[in-house]
Every structure is written in structure tokens, then in C-alpha cells.
Amino acid sequence: MATGRPVVITRPLKQGVLxxxxxxxxxxxGVLFPLLDIAELPDTTALRASPACLDDYAMVAFVSPNAIDHYFEHLQSWPQQVDIAVMGAGGVAALQAYADKLRGVRIISPTNPLKTDSETLLEELDLRRLAGKRVLIVRGQSGREFLADALRSHGVQVDQLPAYLRSEPAFDAQRQQQLHELIRQQAIWVITSSEALRTLDRWIxxxxxxxxxxxMQGQHLLVPHRRIAETAQQLGFHSITLTGSGDEQLLVALQSQI
Structure with missing residues (x-):
């Protein structure tokens, strides 16, 4: 890179390497500096059993690429009549790895690349068609309740299925040293999660x-979502670039920065 500034990738390790x-x-x-760890559930009984019950649902919504990967580990094929909903370009990209299992399946995602979240996904859904039917939301062990609550308010029967555990990595001496070095180098930080950003704030x-x-608050942040940008502002960061959703938009923004 011309400027010599490192690009810090804060995603969980698997997504970070990609x-x-x-x-x-x-x-x-890029420099790997995960601010979230992703692990399997201690008990995957419900997760392993779920694919056999897909016919019970009109739609399945995945909140993240991690939810997709952990669910599809246990899937043989997907029934064509069951729609899939994802939050943005990352989810669409993750599904491409399983295209052979998804022939003829309708995939719903926000159409505005600058605004991808549960709220904008809701705008894409045919809520009248879903009323009275069952929808499954596949997510981490915890998360936002907006989509589930909104669907229920429109008469949809919602089940939620944990697919993985999310946790904060250990902030050991090696990570502390790496963090201080990245700050010294005036890194460009790619932040794709408000939870990860709050972890970074606690660490500093x-x-x-x-x-x-x-x-650290003076470091340059690239974020793909307005909610992350708002979180960054609230935490005192003041050099923030809001990009579109998805890796392509992040890459375009990075190439204009360095």
C-alpha cells in the first residue's frame, strides 16, 4: 500500500481470512485482529433436527453468514417452496457456497446496498402473504428482537433457532501489544459489527x-451500516466512512482511501 497503513480486519477469524x-x-x-469469536453450540440437537422440519415454514431468515454456515452444515436439500431471507450482501454471498442445494429457491434481501438490516429487510417482505404462517429466524444465541417482534405484530408465527455462540476474544498480552502497534501505525479499521466495536472500545x-x-478514537473506521456508524460516534470515534453493504463496497472504499 502506498501509505503503508495497515487495513485491520476485525471480523471473526473464518470470515476475516476470506x-x-x-x-x-x-x-x-490486511491484518487479522478478530473482535468476535464464533463457536459451535454446546448442544446442537435442535440445530441438527431443524432441516427435517423446513416444510413447516413459509420462510427462513438468516441474520448473518455465520448463521447460514452453521445451519447448512446439517442440510441435505432445501424445499423450493420455502423462501430464504437474508440481511444483506454478506448473506447473499454466503448462500452462493450452497447454490447446489438452493436451485429454484427464492432469496429475499434488501435492495438498497447502503441500508441493509432487519428494518429494510422487513420492507421487502410480503407481510400479508406471511400472516398466519410460520417463519424461522436462524441467529446466534442472542441478538436483536426487531425482526421477530415486527413479524409477530403482523400475525406471523415466529420461531427462533440459535445456530452458534458469539463471544469476546481474550484480550491477552499479545493482543494488547498488537493493538498498540496498530494504533501507532494509524491503521484503517474495517468494522462490520457494533458488538465488535464495543469490544474494541472496552479494550482501549x-x-x-x-x-x-x-x-484509537482518531483512527479511520470503515463501516458498512449506519447503526455501526452511529455506535462509533457515540463511543467518541470521529473519523468514520460509511460504505455500502457487502465486501465489494468495502473494497471500493478502501481503494479510495489508500
Missing amino acids: FQQRLSQAGLS RQSGEDIIVAN
């Missing part, structure tokens, strides 16, 4: 040094 490969293909280099405040907090 994005690092995309950066490399575009002639850029653990140092107890105002100068480290101030220096």
Missing part, C-alpha cells in the same frame, strides 16, 4: 491511559 484473501486479490494487504479503555483512548 476478506483478507479478497484484499490480496485487489492488491491490498482497559489501558487506563487517556492518550491511547484518544489515539
Whole structure:
């Protein structure tokens, strides 16, 4: 990179490595610094049993690529009459890995690349058709309740299925050293999760040094969603670029920054 500034990838490790490969293909280099860990559930009984019951649903909504990957590990084929809904370009891209199981299946996602979340997905759904029917939401062990609550308010029967665990990585001495070095280098940070951003904020405040907090808050953040941008502003970050949703939009923004 011309400026020598590292691009920090804060996604969970598996997704981070994939994005690092995309950066490399575009002639850029990225540093892996996961701010979220993804793990299997201690008990996957319900998750493994769910694919056999897909015919009970009019639609299945996946909240993230991780939800897709953990669910499809247990899937042989997808019934064509059951629609799939995803939150944005990341979900659409994750489904491409399972295209052989999804022939003829309708996939619904927000059409505005600059605004992809539960609220904009809801605008794409035929709520009158779904009224009185069952919908399954596949997600982490916890998460936002907006989509489930909104669907129920329109008469939809909603089931929610945890597919994975989300947790904060250990902030050990090695990570502390890496964080301080990245701050010193004035890195460009790709932040794709408000939860990850809050983890980063906790880590810098653990140092107890105002100068480290101030220096981190001055780092440049690239975020693909307005909610993450709002979280960043609330936490005191002041150099924020809001990109469109999906890796392509992030890459375009990065190439204009470095």
C-alpha cells in the first residue's frame, strides 16, 4: 500500500481470512485482529433436527453468514417452496457456497446496498402473504428482537433457532501489544459489527491511559451500516466512512482511501 497503513480486519477469524484473501486479490494487504469469536453450540440437537422440519415454514431468515454456515452444515436439500431471507450482501454471498442445494429457491434481501438490516429487510417482505404462517429466524444465541417482534405484530408465527455462540476474544498480552502497534501505525479499521466495536472500545479503555483512548478514537473506521456508524460516534470515534453493504463496497472504499 502506498501509505503503508495497515487495513485491520476485525471480523471473526473464518470470515476475516476470506476478506483478507479478497484484499490480496485487489492488491491490498490486511491484518487479522478478530473482535468476535464464533463457536459451535454446546448442544446442537435442535440445530441438527431443524432441516427435517423446513416444510413447516413459509420462510427462513438468516441474520448473518455465520448463521447460514452453521445451519447448512446439517442440510441435505432445501424445499423450493420455502423462501430464504437474508440481511444483506454478506448473506447473499454466503448462500452462493450452497447454490447446489438452493436451485429454484427464492432469496429475499434488501435492495438498497447502503441500508441493509432487519428494518429494510422487513420492507421487502410480503407481510400479508406471511400472516398466519410460520417463519424461522436462524441467529446466534442472542441478538436483536426487531425482526421477530415486527413479524409477530403482523400475525406471523415466529420461531427462533440459535445456530452458534458469539463471544469476546481474550484480550491477552499479545493482543494488547498488537493493538498498540496498530494504533501507532494509524491503521484503517474495517468494522462490520457494533458488538465488535464495543469490544474494541472496552479494550482501549482497559489501558487506563487517556492518550491511547484518544489515539484509537482518531483512527479511520470503515463501516458498512449506519447503526455501526452511529455506535462509533457515540463511543467518541470521529473519523468514520460509511460504505455500502457487502465486501465489494468495502473494497471500493478502501481503494479510495489508500
